Amino acid sequence: MGTALITGASSGIGAVYADRLAKRGYDLILVARDRKKLDILGTHLAEETGVKTESLQADLTSKADLARIEERLRTDEHITLLLNNAGMSVEGSLVGGDLDQLEMMIQLNVVATTRLAGAVSVAFAARGQGTIINIASVLALAPELFNGSYSGTKAYLLNLSQSLHGEIGSKGVRIQAVLPGATRTAIWEKSGTDVSKLPPGILMEVDEMVDAALAGLDLGEIVTIPSLPNVADWEAFNAARLALGPNLSKDHAADRYKTTVLK
Numbered sequence: 112m113g114t115a116l117i118t119g120a121s122s123g124i125g126a127v128y129a130d131r132l133a134k135r136g137y138d139l140i141l142v143a144r145d146r147k148k149l150d151i152l153g154t155h156l157a158e159e160t161g162v163k164t165e166s167l168q169a170d171l172t173s174k175a176d177l178a179r180i181e182e183r184l185r186t187d188e189h190i191t192l193l194l195n196n197a198g199m200s201v202e203g204s205l206v207g208g209d210l211d212q213l214e215m216m217i218q219l220n221v222v223a224t225t226r227l228a229g230a231v232s233v234a235f236a237a238r239g240q241g242t243i244i245n246i247a248s249v250l251a252l253a254p255e256l257f258n259g260s261y262s263g264t265k266a267y268l269l270n271l272s273q274s275l276h277g278e279i280g281s282k283g284v285r286i287q288a289v290l291p292g293a294t295r296t297a298i299w300e301k302s303g304t305d306v307s308k309l310p311p312g313i314l315m316e317v318d319e320m321v322d323a324a325l326a327g328l329d330l331g332e333i334v335t336i337p338s339l340p341n342v343a344d345w346e347a348f349n350a351a352r353l354a355l356g357p358n359l360s361k362d363h364a365a366d367r368y369k370t371t372v373l374k
């Protein structure tokens with residue numbers, strides 16, 4: 112299977128992916144800031160499954176640390192899968208929010224994921240194989256529901272994934288954007304939300320979420336929304352978006368915008 116490089120492997124969604132990918136036979140490169148947690152997880156998975164594991168401590172908001180991981184993705188020919196999962200949320204809303212925290216979130220959720228995907232996609236396209244999984248969020252489709260800056264970072268990842276699929280999908284590189292809904296992980300507490308206060312029926316357990324996302328990968332999906340009952344709903348939404356295409360750029364404004372002067 113080769114090696115999977117997982118960012119944000121020290122907890123939550125990334126740690127469960129590490130378990131599942133090890134069980135599928137991938138060797139693992141585990142990336143996050145908490146070296147101790149990575150080592151404990153790596154040792155456990157190596158003993159349980161027999162795969163090789165390596166911990167790479169990195170703060171992906173640090174340019175130097177990010178450059179190290181990029182270089183590894185560019186040069187390690189054993190890497191066959193990138194899981195772009197490390198991410199953070201922020202406390203509170205956009206208006207009046209902590210702008211330094213928002214900037215750090217954009218560094219992690221947007222800049223780091225872009226640089227890592229960009230670095231590995233060159234190598235994967237040259238080899239004609241490889242898989243890039245980007246962990247976005249259903250908030251990519253629902254900016255009304257949460258801090259607009261967080262949902263914006265996730266909409267960015269959805270766009271990036273769809274565009275990347277168009278660029279290198281035909282060269283044998285698999286791209287998948289995963290759009291989880293609310294999932295029980297530490298991210299909620301870290302961003303000041305008590306999960307027990309969420310409306311009933313919207314919180315998925317992390318194991319179920321990751322297993323569904325991997326089932327979506329096996330089905331060949333480019334976009335996977337683990338909780339969406341009917342995939343036709345996503346297809347209809349995407350078809351409506353694509354139908355706008357021929358009218359999104361024209362040499363004249365639409366009639367409703369033409370002033371009497373211009374007429």
Ligand SMILES: NC(=O)c1ccc[n+]([C@@H]2O[C@H](COP(=O)([O-])OP(=O)(O)OC[C@H]3O[C@@H](n4cnc5c(N)ncnc54)[C@H](OP(=O)(O)O)[C@@H]3O)[C@@H](O)[C@H]2O)c1
Pocket residue numbers: 118119120121122123124125142143144145146169170171172196197198199200219246247248249290291292293294295296297298299301
């Ligand atoms: N849980 C949800 O409801 C939900 C829903 C939709 C999407 N997501 C997305 O899923 C992804 C994983 O989140 P999670 O829910 O599993 O949260 P989590 O348990 O808080 O995990 C976040 C992971 O990212 C790592 N990380 C955070 N800041 C980092 C940095 N500066 N450099 C390197 N690694 C960093 C953390 O490790 P260290 O602290 O050790 O660095 C941790 O391993 C995120 O992209 C999140 O936006 C989550």
